[in-house]
Amino acid sequence: MEIKTVAVLGAGAVGSYIIWGLDKKVKLGVIGEGERAKRLQKGCLINDQMYYPEVWSPTEAHGVDLLIVSLKYCALKDVLKSIQTIVDDHTIVMSLMNGVDSEEIIGEAIGKEHLMPSLIKIASRKENGYRFDPETTIGIVFGELQAPYQSKRVQAIESLFENTGIHFRASEYIQEEIWSKFRLNVCNNLPQAILGAGVGCYRDSEHMKFIQGGLRHELETIAHAKGIDLSKADSSSSRGSAVPASARYSTLQDLDAKRHSEIDMFSGALIKMGKELHIPTPYNEYTYHMIKALEEKNDGLFDYDQENQRNMCSK
Known part of the structure; x- marks a missing residue:
């Protein structure tokens, strides 16, 4: 071939x-x-x-x-x-x-x-x-x-x-490797997108580490329930590209550019799996709705100053 x-x-x-x-x-x-x-x-x-x-x-x-x-x-x-x-x-x-x-x-x-x-x-x-x-x-x-x-x-x-x-x-162990990358995206990509800061925030903030840990626990619980052993991929998937503390991953890049993100693929998918498996996903649910709200903000849904100006002009 x-x-x-x-x-x-x-x-x-x-x-x-x-x-x-x-x-x-x-x-x-x-x-x-x-x-x-x-x-x-x-x-x-x-x-x-x-x-x-x-x-x-x-x-x-x-x-x-x-x-x-x-x-x-x-x-x-x-x-x-x-x-x-x-x-x-x-x-x-x-x-x-x-x-x-x-x-x-x-x-x-x-x-x-x-x-x-x-x-x-x-x-x-x-x-x-x-x-x-x-x-x-x-x-x-x-x-x-x-x-x-x-x-x-x-x-x-x-x-x-x-x-x-x-x-x-x-x-x-390709299935485990795919889920390992999924974990990286959910835990590293999403919290920084809400905060609007570079990836150094996970190193410098206990609060960001706490949120990151909550997302990770939910994902790993769902993976375990689906029979996916993430430890099989840990040795190879832990190797990552060197990035500066100022790096902004794809979800934050999308929000910066006022594009809609891939949040449905990340927390959205986990929420759906959690419901099917009867596993609570409160961290992912909050993250999902916050990023959806940020997308709405970028779409102009909350441009109340412009709305007030239009109302003033119509009087």
């Missing part, structure tokens, strides 16, 4: 890492139609260099060897038909999205046999294009859910990523 064609659905922070690494290795295309296709045809600025991958419609991408899905969670359900169009009998699909349920959603649309469970750890930021440090980036982790762990699919993906600059490794 050899991967000769790769399509990327979602050319943001994660997609940029794939484009950067695979640009000269294989026939590579990003998925886009209409106005989005026109924007992509102008190129992707990554670490101060322009890249010009081919731009394919879902129909043009039909039958690629590998489809990498790297979208924001809120966009996933709207592109399931596109994914169905792209995937052929032999196509492997890797979801490098956050959370723990994107593969389930995609699998229901195309069949779980196409999926290669995977995750990515990358500290990327949008600043004159997308920027990341290739050396400190952890990269992509992937693997089969059951033996044989060194399957032909795993070997083909390893061969694809070799000598590209992309950091990668195969894991025999």
